[in-house]
Amino acid sequence: MSDRLLADWQAHALNLESEINKVVVGQESPVRLITTAIFARGHVLLEGDVGVGKTTLLRAFTRGIGGGYQRIEGTIDLMPNDLVYHTYLGEDGRPHVSPGPLLSEGENLAVFFFNEINRARPQVHSLLLRVMAERTLSAFNKEHQFPHMLVFADRNQVEKEETFEIPSAARDRFMMEIPIVVPSDADVMESLMFDTRFHNVDALVERVPGGILQFDQLNEFAALVQDKVQASPALRRYALNLWLATKTPGQYGIQIGGVDINRLVIAGASPRGMAMMLRAARVNAWLNGRDAVLPEDIHAVFHETVAHRLVFSPVYEMRRTEIARELLSGIVNAISVP
Numbered sequence: 001m002s003d004r005l006l007a008d009w010q011a012h013a014l015n016l017e018s019e020i021n022k023v024v025v026g027q028e029s030p031v032r033l034i035t036t037a038i039f040a041r042g043h044v045l046l047e048g049d050v051g052v053g054k055t056t057l058l059r060a061f062t063r064g065i066g067g068g069y070q071r072i073e074g075t076i077d078l079m080p081n082d083l084v085y086h087t088y089l090g091e092d093g094r095p096h097v098s099p100g101p102l103l104s105e106g107e108n109l110a111v112f113f114f115n116e117i118n119r120a121r122p123q124v125h126s127l128l129l130r131v132m133a134e135r136t137l138s139a140f141n142k143e144h145q146f147p148h149m150l151v152f153a154d155r156n157q158v159e160k161e162e163t164f165e166i167p168s169a170a171r172d173r174f175m176m177e178i179p180i181v182v183p184s185d186a187d188v189m190e191s192l193m194f195d196t197r198f199h200n201v202d203a204l205v206e207r208v209p210g211g212i213l214q215f216d217q218l219n220e221f222a223a224l225v226q227d228k229v230q231a232s233p234a235l236r237r238y239a240l241n242l243w244l245a246t247k248t249p250g251q252y253g254i255q256i257g258g259v260d261i262n263r264l265v266i267a268g269a270s271p272r273g274m275a276m277m278l279r280a281a282r283v284n285a286w287l288n289g290r291d292a293v294l295p296e297d298i299h300a301v302f303h304e305t306v307a308h309r310l311v312f313s314p315v316y317e318m319r320r321t322e323i324a325r326e327l328l329s330g331i332v333n334a335i336s337v338p
């Protein structure tokens, strides 16, 4: 019975991916990773340029899974309450209060997109992190629940002025950080420029058939995937070695040009991080029609689930993206595959 369910949902998930890939072009890898996060029930950091289709991508996913979508812009003067309610003067000349983006969809909130999260102040980050962890919020004398919400937060990495970087403890709560960059294929670039289909986000998103999946069944189904996809003892040892290597890469013979490897890492991946990596790897195995995790499932999500959790010595933080890439591929090459 559960095997049938796993196979049916795999077909739906692959159908969702292919419909999304029709409207957001040249982003197959982020689409696969977001699908993985949705089925692993993990929040996502997006690292991307401006105008690369992040909003389109998230709205298209929400249309495919159903449920509500909300977006908020991070600004320096955003206050935590701006996520919870708006006040305005009504036509009757009296003040009114209406629910803000976190509350307006009620329990149906499926995707909450926080654009440019690092422009918002730490008080706003801490409210969001609490909601992400607890999936509840007290407001208007009531406890509000968000059982189906996934948060997608974009960090603007282009401009650094007047930004508040989210601290490592906060980054650790996100399952993945997914880069979204301009597609490099010339044909895709040309169609993004000339094909008017891509110029109207509302019309584009409408092309995704609604309700391919049911957002309010995802938690239950995700638990089934985690339960059914197995990890062999050899795979477990392999994953453990990868984890140890993130803490002391020097002991595994990893070298990176211009970096004193023994001083690079202040903190390797956390237990929460490695648990999230395994959740994502299990989903990747299921998406590929398997009932056991292979090393290639770990490789498919290793960088995106681990890189944002590593804390480097301050001297190396400026080159963080490049060093993390080299370090993690060095680890994958150094640890022998079972």
Ligand SMILES: Nc1ncnc2c1ncn2[C@@H]1O[C@H](COP(=O)(O)OP(=O)(O)OP(=O)(O)O)[C@@H](O)[C@H]1O
Pocket: 023, 024, 025, 026, 027, 049, 050, 051, 052, 053, 054, 055, 056, 057, 115, 183, 192, 198, 199, 200, 201, 204
């Ligand atoms: N890969 C893509 N496929 C389809 N449309 C795209 C793609 N990249 C950009 N676009 C189009 O570019 C426009 C901007 O996209 P969108 O608003 O989703 O970007 P964004 O990354 O959210 O931007 P911002 O960072 O400014 O919020 C839209 O009209 C969208 O359809």
